[in-house]
Amino acid sequence: MFRKIQSSIFSYFFTIVILALFVLVVVVNSILTRFENKAVEERMEDVTLAIADYLSKTVNNEERTATLLSETLNVEDIIEIDQLYSSITDKELTSKEWKKVQTSSFYQQNNGDSLQSVLQYYLDKTAKRKKKVIPVLINHLEHFQKIADVEEVILMDKEKILASSKRKELTGKPISGVGLEALSLPNQVKLLQNKTMQWIDLANFLNVGKRVFLLSKVPHTKGKSHYLLYVYDARKWDLNAQLNNVEKSETVDIYLIGKDGKLRSSIRSFNKNPSEVLLRLSQQGVSEKELSKAKKENSIIGLLEVPEEITMMSNNNIMALSEGVSVNGLNAIFMTHWLKSDGIDWRVVVEWGKDEAFAEWYKVRFYLNALLLIIGIFFLLGVIYGGRRLAKPIYALKNALDDLAEKPLTFNYMNFEEKGITNDMLQKMDIIGSEVKRLHEVQREMEKKLSDSTTIVSQQHKQNESLTSKEHQLTAENKVANDKILELEQVINTHYKSVKKTLKLGMYDSSLYHLSLESYFHIHKAKEEISGDFICTYERDSRVFFFLGDTGKDSIKAALSRMVITSIINEVVNVKRLASASRILEAIHKNIFEITKSENLIFEKGIKLSVCVWDRQKQMLEFSGLNQAIFVLRDDNFEELIGDELIGETYNSEGQFIANTHYIPLNRVKNALLYLFSDGMIHQNNNEEELFTQKRLKELLIDVHSEDLNTQKEYIEKTFIEWKGEADQKDDASILGLKLI
Structure with a gap:
């Protein structure tokens, strides 16, 4: 026992030191991690801000340089070049002159472009004869190229290129010509109506690759706008x-x-x-x-x-x-x-x-953890030394207690004065010895009392035997009462099943069979015995009303919800005689809100409802929806119409609900199909937990819309069953397909 005490004390201090060292290492490393992350982030931020500032100034300098260079161009030279271009363009060539153009290198360079070839031919001829306007202008552009440190500088108007600092073959080329399409220069020129500068992001330029461009408007030109295009090679x-x-x-x-x-x-x-x-x-x-x-x-x-x-x-x-x-x-x-x-x-x-x-911080972390390890080793050595000092009095105390346990009545603490036990502990042991002797006396008294208690228990046992007969009588009475309870439970269960059978209402009313429609189909896959989906149809004058909804409930709540909603729909259509899809939906929503407002929580989560009104006289189909969509096929045009989204707290708010109406004219349509559906099919997952989705349903209906409705129904049912596989059905699935025309 005392060895266990010694071991426990030693383990206690040893564990404290280890835990303290561990906590210290974790805390220090956490603080160090925060410091190193902050330091690296600040260093990155300094570099990034410096580079961003440099680039921002560079962009501004490029724009300022382009503006200054544009202002240095001689407007008279530009006007003279325009006049020269106009004279060449308006000139009628003789067959001899045209032949010279065709045999020139310009015709081959421009791939047979006659106008550009004529311009380049006569401009070159003019430049050789009059060494003035074009060479001077090109020299200016070459000088601009060096100053701006760009790959090329091009002078152009809204239609064509007038000159280039690098490529003579661009002279006369339309600004939307081959190799320049990606720049969209006509659109870029329009953007410069109210400003003087416009960058063009990375785009393909001729056959040289992708370049960045700066388009600058030349100021003070009379009558006609001119522009300088600076070409930047981002590789540099x-x-x-x-x-x-x-x-x-x-x-x-x-x-x-x-x-x-x-x-x-x-x-x-x-x-x-x-x-x-x-x-x-x-x-x-x-x-x-x-x-x-x-x-x-x-x-x-x-x-x-x-x-x-x-x-x-x-x-x-x-x-x-x-x-x-x-x-x-x-x-x-x-x-x-x-x-x-x-x-x-x-x-x-x-x-x-x-x-x-983080390389520098890794070194700091290594040295710091090494220091903590050395501190921990010193603490452990101190624990070992202290444990040995504590062991000597513990062993002496063990021997004294052994003597007390073996000879409690003759124990004398004075025999252990010189064995390392302190006087305080010896006095405590003397008190313990006196207490042990007293307890022996108490034990003898307790044994006597135990004997007396045994006699009393024997007498009580005899009394209990007389009570056993009464207990048997009470058990028999309890059995009779339990039988009556079981009989009442069976009666209640019978009544409950009768009520449940009464509430198993169909999801649609019989009026669907009496509508004057060419053909239709309906598919219903219920999750449980009582469905939460419902279909209502009404025919009044020249209008036919279609309703398909989802109460969002199941079991008895679903049946009660359907009864309430169909009653509201019947009142809105046949009593109030509303005809607009949006007004019908708003009236239904208002009635449901009044029910919810009166603390009847049957509609606390809101419903999903599609309302369609087909006016056969006007050949117009109206649709309004609440958290649901429909599909309409008009000839080969397949449309998806989305209803209003109103759920949760928004559904039960006191704000007036204004429904949107989709109008679908059918007066010039030869073939019209209408599909109403609940979300049970689109939210159904397969064995891989993948949802069917509304997109798949739309693609499925597009694939089968050319078939007759019976074939469509069979194919849709087969697809739903194959998709669901062994997975549990998540919700009631309903689809109503109608052939209107």
Whole structure:
């Protein structure tokens, strides 16, 4: 026992030290994790804001440069070039002149485009003869190209290109010509009516690949608008060059993406090893044609798409942080920031390899945990030492207690004074010895009392035997009472079954059989004996009324709900004689709301109802719905009409409900089918827990609408049974198909 006490004390202190060390390690590491996450996030934020600010200033500088360059153009030179173009365009060529144009290199370059070939031929001829307007203008554009540091600068009007700093073959080319379609220049020009500048996002340009463009309006031109188009090669944008303190890192990369998630600038891994990136794209399912084009242009801009979570994050927040697998194939953290201007909606993405970002903090974590481990070892050594010091008096106390247990009447505490037990403990043991002696005396007295009690119990036993006969009599009476209770339960059960049988009402009334319709079908698959779905039809004058609904209840509540609703419908149609589908639905809703308002909770969750009114005289079909839809086929046009959505607290609110009406004219239709349905079929799942859905029901009806209604019914029932399989039916399923014309 005392060894167990010693072991328990030692285990107690040992466990406390281990738990304290564990809690300390967890707390310290949690605090460290928060610090390191905050530090990395702040560092990423600083870099991202710096890059975003740099790019925003760069975009503004490009726009300012384009504006200043546009203002330096000589308006007189532009007017003179316009006049020269007009004179060439209006000139009638002789057969000899036309032959010269056809044999020129311009005709071959323009693939037989006669107007552009004539313009380029005579402009070249004019330039050689008069070394003035065109060469001077081209020199200006070449100078602009160097100043703006762009790939090309193009002068154009609303119809054609007047000059280019790089490609003479563009002269006279329509702005919507071959190779320029993706730029939509006519639409971009219209956008510059009220402003002077417009960016054009990444688009295919001639046969050179994808480029970014800045369209600038030339000011002070008289009578006719002119524009400068600056062509930017995004492959030359090196955003990583803006980094100083992390420039040598192999895992940091900065690039631009569009709103579509595709690159607008190159990435580090492609610049370093294009083949590896192209291979990764091939494994992701990119077509061989796109890969060949990317390899030829040495660019994946506009092709490679960043992970979807980065796109969603960047589209929802001006600035956001996340982590995942990067476009460079690394496990990284990302920081994004919006970059917007007229015509462009980009995001700056700064990514940093996770291992490298937290490398310094990993060392701090290692040394800190090592320090905590050393502290824990010292505490454990202290516990072991203290346990040994405690063991000596414990063993002495054990021997004293053993002596007390063996010889309680002759025990003397003075025999253990020199054995390590304290005086206080010895005095306590003397008290215990005296108490043990007293208890022996008490024991002898208790034994005597026990003997007396045994005599009393024997007498009581005899009295109990006389009571047994009375107990048997009460048992017999109780049995008779139980038999009467069982008889009453059988009578109550019989009455309950009778009531339940009475409430098993049909889901539709017999008036459906007496309607003057060409043909119809109805399908009903009940979940239980009493269905919550119902169908009502009425015919009044030239109108036919169709109702299909779902009470949302089952068992007896479903039957009671159907009785109440059909009574309300009969009153609205035959007593109040309402004719509009929307007014009928509003009246039904109002009656149901009054019932609910009077604390009758039979409609606490609301119902689902489709109301159709067919006016055969006007050949017009009206539909209003509450949480339900219908399908209408007019000749080969299959339509899905959605009713109003009104559920839960909104359904029971005191606000007036205004129903929407769908009008479907049938006066010029040769074939018209109407399908009303509850949600039991579309919410039914199969063995794989997959829902049938309203989309599948629509596709099923489209497939079978050309068949007669009996064939449609058989095919729909067969499809529902096969879909459900062994799965439990979730709700009552009802479909009513009507051939109106």
